[in-house]
Amino acid sequence: MQRRDFARAAMLFPLAGSSLLRAQPQWPQRPVRFILSQPAGSGPDILARYVGEQLARGWGQPVVIDNKPGGQNVIGAQAAARAAPDGYTFYYATTAAMVTNVFTFKTLPYDPAKDFAPVRLVGRSPFVIAAAAGFPARDLKGALALAKAQPGSITIATEGPKTFSGMLADSVAKMAGVQLSQVPYTKATDAMQDVLGGRVQLVCLPDAALTAYLQAGQVRALAVSTGKRQASMPDVPSLSETFPGFEYAGWNGLFAPAGTPSDVIARVNRDLEAVLQQPEVAQRLQTLGSQPEPRMSVPEFESFMRGERERWAALVRQLDIHPE
Numbered sequence: 001m002q003r004r005d006f007a008r009a010a011m012l013f014p015l016a017g018s019s020l021l022r023a024q025p026q027w028p029q030r031p032v033r034f035i036l037s038q039p040a041g042s043g044p045d046i047l048a049r050y051v052g053e054q055l056a057r058g059w060g061q062p063v064v065i066d067n068k069p070g071g072q073n074v075i076g077a078q079a080a081a082r083a084a085p086d087g088y089t090f091y092y093a094t095t096a097a098m099v100t101n102v103f104t105f106k107t108l109p110y111d112p113a114k115d116f117a118p119v120r121l122v123g124r125s126p127f128v129i130a131a132a133a134g135f136p137a138r139d140l141k142g143a144l145a146l147a148k149a150q151p152g153s154i155t156i157a158t159e160g161p162k163t164f165s166g167m168l169a170d171s172v173a174k175m176a177g178v179q180l181s182q183v184p185y186t187k188a189t190d191a192m193q194d195v196l197g198g199r200v201q202l203v204c205l206p207d208a209a210l211t212a213y214l215q216a217g218q219v220r221a222l223a224v225s226t227g228k229r230q231a232s233m234p235d236v237p238s239l240s241e242t243f244p245g246f247e248y249a250g251w252n253g254l255f256a257p258a259g260t261p262s263d264v265i266a267r268v269n270r271d272l273e274a275v276l277q278q279p280e281v282a283q284r285l286q287t288l289g290s291q292p293e294p295r296m297s298v299p300e301f302e303s304f305m306r307g308e309r310e311r312w313a314a315l316v317r318q319l320d321i322h323p324e
Contacts, residue, residue, distance in 0.1 A: 027087055027264055028061045034092045034254075035083070037076030039069040042188050043125065043208030044252055047290050048092040051122060054275040055268075065092075069186065072163060073097035074109065081115035085259035090268070091116060094125075095250040096164045099308050103316040104162035106323040113309075116255040118301040120269045122276070123290035125206045125250045127168055127225040128236070129156075132195050133218060135202070140222040140242055143202060147178035156202040157191035160184040162324070164250050165204045168225060170319060175243050195219065206250060207232075207289030225249055232286050251308075252290060253301065269298050 034052055038044045045067060052063030068076035073096050080091035091097075098112045129140060137143040147154040158165040161182055173180040183200050185191035188209040194200045196218055203210070203219070207230075213219045214233075221236040227247035229238050239246050254272065256265055275281055276292045285292045296304070 027267065028059050030088060031062045031064050032056075032059065033064045033066050033083075033089045035066045035068055035076055035080040035089065036092050037069060037073035037094070037097050038067065039187050040065075040067050042069075043206040043289060044092065044094055046208055047122070047125075047252055047285065047288055050284060050288065051092075051272070051275065054278075054281055055271055058271055058275075072104075072160060073101060074105075077101075077112070078109045080255070081110040081257060083257045085257040085261075087256070087260055087264035089257060090119065091255040091257075092122075092252065093255050094164070094252050095308070095312075096159075098253075098255065098305070099312050100162075100164060100167065100316075102309070103312060104321060104323055113305075115258050117258055117260055117265055118298065118305055119254040119256055119265050120272045120298070121251060121253045121293045121296050121301050121304060122272070123252055123285055123292045124226075125208060125252055125290045126230055127165060127204060127248065127250060128207050128210050128214075128221050128233075129169075129172070129202060129204050129223045129225075129239075130195075130210055130214070130219045130221045131202050132198065133220055134198070135220070137222075138220075140237065140239075143222055144172075144176045144178055144242075147173075147180055148176070151179050152181055154178075154202065155181045155183050155200045156204055157185055157195055157200045158182050158204050159186070159188075162321070165206075167315075167319060167321070168248050169204045171246075171248065171315075172239065172243075174319070175246070192219075209289070211287065211289050230291075232289070265298060269296075269301075 034048050036045055036048055049065055056063045068079050077097045083089035137146055156169050158169050160166050166182055169180055169182055188205055191203055192213055195203045214221055223239050224230050224233060224236050225239050225248040227240045277294050282292045
């Protein structure tokens, strides 16, 4: 009798086990939060909200955008690193927070490599150097010629000298042998107000932050930072046409606090890939200034991140940038 009871229990256990698995709640059971280091209305914010809307449709739960700007991405990154790794908080990050801050700050209250788990690359974001419609130079070469003829007279709006846009402006100035006086802004909208008002001559910002102004004809793009011209701006020269071999593009991607369950990370990676492969989504992201990455597994994103840190370490040495 005891042997028969034992055998019956053994036969029933797999069924009980599978029943328990089916009874476990499916993720997500509540809203998912995306923390951003940029303010509402910025390029990354626009992209994150659009991507979040697409994911929310499949998840049946809203994606809440939590803007925590300031401190050159430190405030938002630190908040995301300290968030509970329960699969309901993610960090929608850019190159600055996850790569370049390591080289521009002597100390950081977070470790991009240890405090976060890569989930997936969303897209690569070219930066654009632009001028107000009334600026006398019609192209980048003309703008650099003005800067050379009038040292210190040409100002350029950036997100700060140690940010991605600031380092791009410095790179261009050094390669051209000119001086561009940076005017830092924490909000792209404030920078554009001063450019349109004639208080600043040039601006260097992500494509997404400039799209509306370019489409309205309020500013004129002089160059795009990628190695070749972009399909969304076929008439705008790439910086490599002026400086052969030069390529400088940012990116945006999704990360989770370290310790987040791997099955949730894998699920978000797959769902995000499915979203990015939709033609209408890809077209919309391109319109917003981000070139979508249609295929990238979690291990591939991890490898991408290692390569980015190596690439930026070399660039920082080239620009002779010292952490502060």
